[in-house]
Structures are given as C-alpha cells and as structure tokens.
Amino acid sequence: MEATLSEERVWERRREFLALNPAGNTPVLLEENVFAIPGADVIAEYLDETRGLVLGDRRLLPEAPAPRIEVRRLTDWFNRKFYEEVSHYLVAEKVHKRFLPMDAGGGAPEGAILRAARANVRYHLKYVGHLLGQRNWLAGDTLSYADLAAAAHFSVVDYLGDVPWSEDEMAKQWYARVKSRPSFRPILTDRLLGMNPSQHYADLDF
Amino acid sequence: MEATLSEERVWERRREFLALNPAGNTPVLLEENVFAIPGADVIAEYLDETRGLVLGDRRLLPEAPAPRIEVRRLTDWFNRKFYEEVSHYLVAEKVHKRFLPMDAGGGAPEGAILRAARANVRYHLKYVGHLLGQRNWLAGDTLSYADLAAAAHFSVVDYLGDVPWSEDEMAKQWYARVKSRPSFRPILTDRLLGMNPSQHYADLDF
Numbered sequence: 001m002e003a004t005l006s007e008e009r010v011w012e013r014r015r016e017f018l019a020l021n022p023a024g025n026t027p028v029l030l031e032e033n034v035f036a037i038p039g040a041d042v043i044a045e046y047l048d049e050t051r052g053l054v055l056g057d058r059r060l061l062p063e064a065p066a067p068r069i070e071v072r073r074l075t076d077w078f079n080r081k082f083y084e085e086v087s088h089y090l091v092a093e094k095v096h097k098r099f100l101p102m103d104a105g106g107g108a109p110e111g112a113i114l115r116a117a118r119a120n121v122r123y124h125l126k127y128v129g130h131l132l133g134q135r136n137w138l139a140g141d142t143l144s145y146a147d148l149a150a151a152a153h154f155s156v157v158d159y160l161g162d163v164p165w166s167e168d169e170m171a172k173q174w175y176a177r178v179k180s181r182p183s184f185r186p187i188l189t190d191r192l193l194g195m196n197p198s199q200h201y202a203d204l205d206f
Numbered sequence: 207m208e209a210t211l212s213e214e215r216v217w218e219r220r221r222e223f224l225a226l227n228p229a230g231n232t233p234v235l236l237e238e239n240v241f242a243i244p245g246a247d248v249i250a251e252y253l254d255e256t257r258g259l260v261l262g263d264r265r266l267l268p269e270a271p272a273p274r275i276e277v278r279r280l281t282d283w284f285n286r287k288f289y290e291e292v293s294h295y296l297v298a299e300k301v302h303k304r305f306l307p308m309d310a311g312g313g314a315p316e317g318a319i320l321r322a323a324r325a326n327v328r329y330h331l332k333y334v335g336h337l338l339g340q341r342n343w344l345a346g347d348t349l350s351y352a353d354l355a356a357a358a359h360f361s362v363v364d365y366l367g368d369v370p371w372s373e374d375e376m377a378k379q380w381y382a383r384v385k386s387r388p389s390f391r392p393i394l395t396d397r398l399l400g401m402n403p404s405q406h407y408a409d410l411d412f
Contacts, residue, residue, distance in 0.1 A: 039278075076229075
C-alpha cells in the first residue's frame with residue numbers, strides 16, 4: 001500500500017486536525033469514504049481487518065489466538081514501554097529542546113535524563129536479543145506488527161546514535177534484516193532538518 | 207463470564223508474575239491452556255475474538271470497520287489519555303503517597319497536581335457529555351468497551367470524590383446507567399483498606 005505522508009505540527013492544535021482526531025496526536029490515517037483512523041494501534045488493527053485476511057502467511061497479525069496475544073503484547077511493549085522509557089526521553093531532550101525557544105522549554109539536554117534513557121535502551125536491546133534466541137522474528141516465526149513497532153522505535157534512537165548495537169549480536173542481526181526490507185527504505189532516507197543522523201543510520205551493514 | 211480476582215503487588219516484582227508478564231504490570235488474565243494475556247487492551251481483543259462472535263448485538267466490539275475504529279479510539283482515550291491526565295495523578299497523590307513510607311515517596315498530596323487533575327477531569331466530563339449528545343452510548347448505539355474503559359476510570363476518580371457530576375447532566379445519566387448494570391456491582395462494593403469512598407460512590411441515584 002502506498003500512503004502520502006503529511007506533517008502535522010500537533011502543538012499548533014489546528015481545528016481541522018482536531019476534528020479528525022480530538023486527542024490531537026499523530027499518526028492519523030485518512031482513507032476515502034472512511035472516517036479518520038487515529039493512533040498506531042487502531043490503524044494497525046484496521047489495516048489488518050480490511051487488508052490482512054488475503055495476505056496469508058505474510059499477514060502482520062497472525063490468525064490463531066495465542067500468536068495474536070504475543071504480537072499485541074510486544075507491539076504494546078514498544079509503542080508504550082520502550083517509548084516511555086527510551087525514545088520519548090531522547091527525542092524530548094535531544095530534538096524538541098533543540099528546536100524549541102528557551103521560553104517554551106528549549107535549551108540543553110539534561111544529562112541525568114539522557115543517562116537514564118541510555119541505560120534503559122540496553123535493557124530493551126537485551127530483551128530483543130533474548131526473544132530472538134527463541135524465534136525467527138520478535139513475536140514468532142513470521143514478521144509481524146511487533147517487529148515494525150520495535151524497529152520504528154529503535155530507528156529513532158539509532159538516528160540519535162544511542163543504540164549500543166555491539167552489545168547484542170542477535171538484536172543487531174534482526175535490525176539488519178528489518179532495515180533491508182523495501183518497506184523500511186523511506187524511514188532510512190528520512191532526515192530531520194538541521195540534525196544529521198548517526199553515521200551508520202542508513203547503513204545496511206552497521 | 208466469572209473471573210477470580212487476585213491482587214498482585216507489582217512493585218515487589220515477583221519472579222512468577224514477571225514470567226507471566228515481563229512488562230510487570232496489571233491486569234493479566236490467566237486462562238487454562240492459553241498463555242497469560244497481559245494488558246487491558248490485549249485482554250479485550252482476546253475476549254472479543256474468543257467469546258464475542260456469538261454475542262450478536264451485545265458484542266462489546268462491533269463488527270463493521272467504522273464502529274470498530276470508534277470503539278478502539280475511545281477505549282484508548284480513557285485507558286491512556288484520561289489515565290495520564292486524570293486518574294494516574296489522583297491515585298498517585300491521594301492513594302499511593304498515603305500508603306508509601308516517606309523514604310519511598312510517601313507524604314502529603316501535592317496541591318498543584320491535584321488542581322491540574324481536577325481541571326482535566328472537567329474537560330473529560332464535558333467530552334463524555336458531548337458524545338452522548340449524539341449517541342446512546344459513548345461509541346455508538348450499543349454498549350461497548352469504550353463505556354467499560356471510561357466507567358472504570360471515572361469510578362476510580364469518583365471513589366476519591368473528584369468527579370463534578372453536577373456539571374454535565376448527560377455524562378451523569380450515562381454513568382448512572384453503567385452503574386446500574388449487574389457487571390458493575392463488584393466495582394461498587396470494592397473498598398480500599400483504610401480509605402473510604404466518597405459518600406455517593408455506590409449510590410445509583412447520585
């Protein structure tokens with residue numbers, strides 16, 4: 001599926017955007033003749049229910065109850081737990097504070113917060129390695145939403161140069177496999193204006 | 207369905223509990239011959255997929271794509287947004303701080319945080335009233351997971367006496383309807399040891 005991306009500056013709280021998603025956050029998927037679909041989880045469930053059934057073993061949410069629990073558990077792990085413990089802190093400290101005016105919370109990153117987030121990422125990296133000691137992909141034998149959620153969050157932290165890949169070979173190999181997929185290419189070419197990614201960010205052999 | 211509740215002191219991080227849910231939080235549903243099902247959202251999807259299909263129009267997650275989006279959007283609204291803006295603050299300040307030793311973060315509630323949470327609850331109450339101006343239940347014409355998530359969070363805040371019901375008649379009538387349901391009774395008889403609920407907490411006419 002092709003999608004057209006458009007940037008939304010959520011802090012501006014545009015009326016038209018709030019009409020699409022009263023919660024005021026991204027992502028929101030717009031599709032013709034369907035009302036707006038807000039939130040990564042809701043979008044994933046919607047896409048699976050409207051497009052997933054025909055994908056067979058390439059479906060991103062498997063069919064049996066137990067594997068579905070595992071995919072949803074791990075998707076939530078990265079979209080919530082990893083975000084709250086790692087990516088949210090690093091983005092707030094290194095990106096938001098850099099671009100915000102001083103009187104709106106801008107300024108230098110706080111060392112203690114960066115240290116905490118960097119300690120947390122090591123624990124998540126180890127957990128990824130642990131899972132991959134038992135399975136081919138994060139939630140089972142096939143690629144699932146759990147891999148996409150995890151790779152999306154790791155890519156943000158990797159852009160900032162804060163993933164110590166050398167600490168877990170299994171996790172590193174998994175991320176190299178995700179990176180090599182055509183669907184991941186646009187993420188690797190994405191650039192934040194005025195802030196270059198880490199040297200190895202888009203490198204398939206890192 | 208009948209379930210047996212058991213208390214888990216998540217801060218003790220019991221090994222047996224972490225084996226069931228490595229994220230270490232509640233709720234976790236245990237069912238014979240199925241592995242542990244962690245998290246309110248994952249449990250809800252699982253119960254719908256394994257028990258919901260036979261419920262017809264009493265199903266808590268409707269069948270068509272658009273109503274499913276709305277139920278999930280609003281379930282997430284209360285489990286995440288309301289929790290982060292209201293119930294999490296009030297519980298932390300009024301309950302956790304009361305029972306924790308001083309050296310573990312216990313003490314008197316912080317006035318500024320209580321004021322912020324109480325301002326936020328008014329906005330959520332108004333949003334509930336707004337939705338009920340258009341529909342019979344929060345996400346549509348039938349009771350859904352959105353109503354259960356919302357009522358669960360409101361009941362916590364109502365226990366603490368912090369829902370200004372008189373400000374929105376529609377929201378109040380909706381909560382009275384949910385309160386009257388047999389499935390809600392155990393919540394209304396639940397008591398926190400050493401801390402009584404607000405006077406009207408279990409009252410069906412409040």
